[in-house]
Amino acid sequence: xxxxxxxxxxxxxxxxxxxxxxxxxxxxxxxxxxxxxxxxxxxxxxxxxxxxxxxxxxxxxxxxxxxxxxxxxxxxxxxxxxxxx
Numbered sequence: 001x002x003x004x005x006x007x008x009x010x011x012x013x014x015x016x017x018x019x020x021x022x023x024x025x026x027x028x029x030x031x032x033x034x035x036x037x038x039x040x041x042x043x044x045x046x047x048x049x050x051x052x053x054x055x056x057x058x059x060x061x062x063x064x065x066x067x068x069x070x071x072x073x074x075x076x077x078x079x080x081x082x083x084x085x
Contacts, residue, residue: 014035014039018080028071028073033058041058042054042058043058047075055071
């Protein structure tokens, strides 16, 4: 895979990247995922890094997408990963 990241734009077949994340105790965990336009992503969560569950499927309409996980409020901690689909 070849790609370039200039801080705002991914060019080429890019890996999925979590470029930012923040927790708000009233809203949940807000993350920004970046990749190639049209790329399909399956967002997964885990409490133990062994068992993973799909949260949602997303398709990047632009190079970056913001996703709010409001269910994060239900857990003391949670791990995330994104898989290409």
